[in-house]
Amino acid sequence: MFGLMQDRPLLISSLLEHAETYHPGSEIVSATCEGPVVRSTWKSLALRARKLAQALQKLGVKPGDRVATLAWNTHRHVELYFAVSGMGAVLHTVNPRLFPEQIDYIVNHAGSTVLLFDITFAKLVGDLRDRLPGVGHFVALTDEAHMPAEAGPALCYETLLAAEEGVFDWPVFDENTASSLCYTSGTTGNPKGVLYSHRSSVLHSFMVCTVDGLALSSADTTLLVVPLFHVNAWGMPYASAMCGANLVLPGPKLDGESVYKLATAETCTFTLGVPTVWLSLLQYIENTPGLSVSDLPFTRLMIGGSAAPRAMIETFEKGGVPVVQAWGMTETSPVAAVGNLLPKHAALSQEEQIDIKVRQGRAVYGVELKITDEEGATLPHDGARSGDLWVRGPWITRGYFGGEGGEQLDADGWFPTGDVARIDTEGYVTLTDRSKDVIKSGGEWISSIDLENAVMGHAAVQQAAVIGVPHPKWQERPLLVVVKKPGAEAEPKALLDYLSERVARWWLPDDVVFVDALPHTATGKVQKLKLREQFRDHVLPTA
Amino acid sequence: MFGLMQDRPLLISSLLEHAETYHPGSEIVSATCEGPVVRSTWKSLALRARKLAQALQKLGVKPGDRVATLAWNTHRHVELYFAVSGMGAVLHTVNPRLFPEQIDYIVNHAGSTVLLFDITFAKLVGDLRDRLPGVGHFVALTDEAHMPAEAGPALCYETLLAAEEGVFDWPVFDENTASSLCYTSGTTGNPKGVLYSHRSSVLHSFMVCTVDGLALSSADTTLLVVPLFHVNAWGMPYASAMCGANLVLPGPKLDGESVYKLATAETCTFTLGVPTVWLSLLQYIENTPGLSVSDLPFTRLMIGGSAAPRAMIETFEKGGVPVVQAWGMTETSPVAAVGNLLPKHAALSQEEQIDIKVRQGRAVYGVELKITDEEGATLPHDGARSGDLWVRGPWITRGYFGGEGGEQLDADGWFPTGDVARIDTEGYVTLTDRSKDVIKSGGEWISSIDLENAVMGHAAVQQAAVIGVPHPKWQERPLLVVVKKPGAEAEPKALLDYLSERVARWWLPDDVVFVDALPHTATGKVQKLKLREQFRDHVLPTA
Numbered sequence A, B: 001m002f003g004l005m006q007d008r009p010l011l012i013s014s015l016l017e018h019a020e021t022y023h024p025g026s027e028i029v030s031a032t033c034e035g036p037v038v039r040s041t042w043k044s045l046a047l048r049a050r051k052l053a054q055a056l057q058k059l060g061v062k063p064g065d066r067v068a069t070l071a072w073n074t075h076r077h078v079e080l081y082f083a084v085s086g087m088g089a090v091l092h093t094v095n096p097r098l099f100p101e102q103i104d105y106i107v108n109h110a111g112s113t114v115l116l117f118d119i120t121f122a123k124l125v126g127d128l129r130d131r132l133p134g135v136g137h138f139v140a141l142t143d144e145a146h147m148p149a150e151a152g153p154a155l156c157y158e159t160l161l162a163a164e165e166g167v168f169d170w171p172v173f174d175e176n177t178a179s180s181l182c183y184t185s186g187t188t189g190n191p192k193g194v195l196y197s198h199r200s201s202v203l204h205s206f207m208v209c210t211v212d213g214l215a216l217s218s219a220d221t222t223l224l225v226v227p228l229f230h231v232n233a234w235g236m237p238y239a240s241a242m243c244g245a246n247l248v249l250p251g252p253k254l255d256g257e258s259v260y261k262l263a264t265a266e267t268c269t270f271t272l273g274v275p276t277v278w279l280s281l282l283q284y285i286e287n288t289p290g291l292s293v294s295d296l297p298f299t300r301l302m303i304g305g306s307a308a309p310r311a312m313i314e315t316f317e318k319g320g321v322p323v324v325q326a327w328g329m330t331e332t333s334p335v336a337a338v339g340n341l342l343p344k345h346a347a348l349s350q351e352e353q354i355d356i357k358v359r360q361g362r363a364v365y366g367v368e369l370k371i372t373d374e375e376g377a378t379l380p381h382d383g384a385r386s387g388d389l390w391v392r393g394p395w396i397t398r399g400y401f402g403g404e405g406g407e408q409l410d411a412d413g414w415f416p417t418g419d420v421a422r423i424d425t426e427g428y429v430t431l432t433d434r435s436k437d438v439i440k441s442g443g444e445w446i447s448s449i450d451l452e453n454a455v456m457g458h459a460a461v462q463q464a465a466v467i468g469v470p471h472p473k474w475q476e477r478p479l480l481v482v483v484k485k486p487g488a489e490a491e492p493k494a495l496l497d498y499l500s501e502r503v504a505r506w507w508l509p510d511d512v513v514f515v516d517a518l519p520h521t522a523t524g525k526v527q528k529l530k531l532r533e534q535f536r537d538h539v540l541p542t543a
């Protein structure tokens, strides 16, 4: 027997319509590639999104077509989010920090027919365009006065919009229709395409707006540091429309100074991003006389994408900025686990609270997690055993665009994350590794992430990565690769002594090497694959 | 093109599984019909719900079967919510305050095959059972020691549970499957059945847990005053499981003293109910030396179901208990509009804030509202024009159980509420009437609710209702029917003078009558239909 409820699909256009009707004056403040800060509102953004939908229709964009962007966080990129998905086409956000050959691979693989780009990427587009045979239209996200020459022939975004009236009824269609497409970071291999639906995007937004999710509300002003070109900026454009939150978009400038100035000038209450941007922000504050973390207006700051180092969490928390760590993947829309404290944790000391905040969070409602051993048997959530992490839920992918990699789910519908984790009795996940990065020493696993977290507490360490290198007796042993803080000094022995008080004896790296920089992916993650290659022939003193 | 997200249905069982896994220790505290308060947790409730599902299966309950309850707010009733819907059957909550003939009409109309009842209703069941030929099993919600004789042969709930192990996998099925059934209050006619689905219940729960919805969270302890037998207690069992909130259930005792004591003893942070229960609570506090509204531990108190009188809102607010008014119907699951203040309203004075709180709230995301004039043309949201209110969304009904009343939606999928309202520029709805209660005087509408709200501010007035009575010249003119406060005195003229300063001259009632009590429906609403009948032959002095 079926219920007798209305058959209304969950569509991204309904988010914008709600924002326009119920929060018309909530602000969208955007830095731009041209320079000035542009102030607008959900009401005017909704009108421009309708104009954009009309313009794209005239360019021949049809339901299901992929429309690609190479763009920073600006109001125009947010307009594209709503216009493209709203009209039934698929927004394909391309990460401009990928290598050029990855970019053309991705755009061609997705079959995108229109490419909209920020003027900062004009030269990149000019270089790439011959290798993008499927792209029929190039559109520069700017006005006539700033049209770049290097991109080659391109349409002007503002001119396209100016030609339209903005009278457009968002079509109603199946909520399982594809809405956007994003490729993974390529940390462990080639980037793979994840194809989101309207349904998954709206359900994920609901979660973001719940108190026990990210508690996003109409009272928030979010500094959107996490890029719109990766995993829908963690779903924030959609969730912000759902609750009518104000959005502050930093444009191309993500250095510590720009982020600090925008956050304080706009009194942002919430922000979210990967550890590397927070590192720049903290360095800027530390190096600028008169500034302090406690000047930051955030009521909470979210960190995800890579493990948040304990020292970073401590600096924020001690400055009065509560940190929330979250875990997710391109494949999970991305928010799957959130590190909110439980009501009972209010009574803990700050140190004890930080013990919890270094973990990757608890599964939100809508997401199920399980960990399994090498035989596939489900492991208990005892905080001790770690195993392969699997995930299930309505905003989790079931496979990749173009069938890449074949069937992904197990018989019960679980998706393998490629992460290795333990889960404690309260449900907090601790990522101990990527399964590809796990160090297998004498048949036992050593967690590279635990080792990195531990050594990051040393005063001389700016960044650290631990990888396994071949060892004649133990198959693999850990090698510690360190970037020192500018001007800091440290001998390998000092770091190993420091570690020996913090980890099991047999986990201690067999060697330490210092480098000037670690290889990073486009989304700011350490590329261990590259590191492993680089140190493939490294001979351990113990070997 | 469809997205590649997992096809996971939104099922009520997933709410319970989340609560059990992530909030096992959150409390369910329940007063009982037997007397003692029973303390349990989501973990133990989940186990008992599985046992109950096993027991019901053995009684022959199959997917789609209707399982009826005649019960107060207790832990057992919450167990039924999850067990019956979770196993794919339909929980049919029957309002025990209806007239006996309405009850048997409803149980038979729904085709319920099992009836579970609280021992307080044993006699009622005994009287009714011969008229319930479809009910194969009667189950008393109690243990062997308290089995009532008056009900006739019945099974014992605790004995059924004790026989089971609680090993039961919740089945996975289409999210549009019917989950529960509730009949309307019968204020304007015969009660009609609304059939909810798993999908609508889960989506409604998401909204309840959003900051801009009811902001329910794991930090809340909800005193569930609103009955589980009407509109799923405003969806609270589901939403509480979604976020792992604590639930406090008052059982059969809803008098002011019991509510006050339970709220303070359990430090409840949130509560919700209809105006009549808050009237009892406020009267108890007022009449008990040493007590004050400011002793109430609520961080917010929700009022819905009927208009919240301004004086009531003022008393709570001045005692430091923020009030949130909400509007909804059995047909809307029920929460459709919520009267949260907007961030910018924080700067208003308390009086100005109360001016907003007397309204029925703004549509939450997921619910669309429109008002139309008598020709069906959509009216602007200008705070001036009032018209028929229509509603649309995934937790709004599209028709009644058994096809009662035929097709309900208009061509664009809107459901007619039967309420008349205006909507202001900020989106706040003000209900001015039921369309059946509207007073048509000389072709113009007079709002009975506005008149009632105004006169309720008079010190001598306990309750008031305004109805239209026939008038030779104006077709209809308003008659004011008043219940005075105990011991208070007031002449008709004094009330009319009081009103004349507050409403338009031509709205002034043509007459005032005093009565000892107003006729109320089972859910505490004034039965204007009855009043109109009662005063059909009333001759107005102006006639």
Ligand SMILES: Nc1ncnc2c1ncn2[C@@H]1O[C@H](COP(=O)(O)OP(=O)(O)OP(=O)(O)O)[C@@H](O)[C@H]1O
Residues within 6 Å of the ligand: A184, A185, A186, A187, A188, A189, A190, A191, A192, A303, A304, A305, A306, A307, A308, A325, A326, A327, A328, A329, A330, A331, A360, A417, A418, A419, A431, A434, A523, A525
């Ligand atoms: N809070 C966190 N702590 C540690 N690692 C995290 C955290 N959040 C995310 N991650 C890591 O990021 C991964 C998801 O990143 P993303 O989807 O951007 O691509 P990627 O996995 O880095 O790249 P690829 O899948 O192409 O190799 C997770 O699988 C996890 O390893």
Ligand SMILES: Nc1ncnc2c1ncn2[C@@H]1O[C@H](COP(=O)(O)OP(=O)(O)OP(=O)(O)O)[C@@H](O)[C@H]1O
Residues within 6 Å of the ligand: B184, B185, B186, B187, B188, B189, B190, B191, B192, B303, B304, B305, B306, B307, B308, B325, B326, B327, B328, B329, B330, B331, B360, B417, B418, B419, B431, B434, B523, B525
């Ligand atoms: N905050 C409120 N202020 C005024 N009236 C309200 C409010 N909330 C709900 N109502 C009234 O309650 C109605 C919904 O009540 P319910 O579904 O319990 O049954 P009913 O409409 O009273 O009965 P029936 O539909 O059988 O006549 C709404 O249509 C509206 O008239």
Ligand SMILES: [Mg+2]
Residues within 6 Å of the ligand: A184, A185, A188, A329, A418
């Ligand atoms: Mg990955």
Ligand SMILES: [Mg+2]
Residues within 6 Å of the ligand: B184, B185, B188, B329, B418
């Ligand atoms: Mg009704």
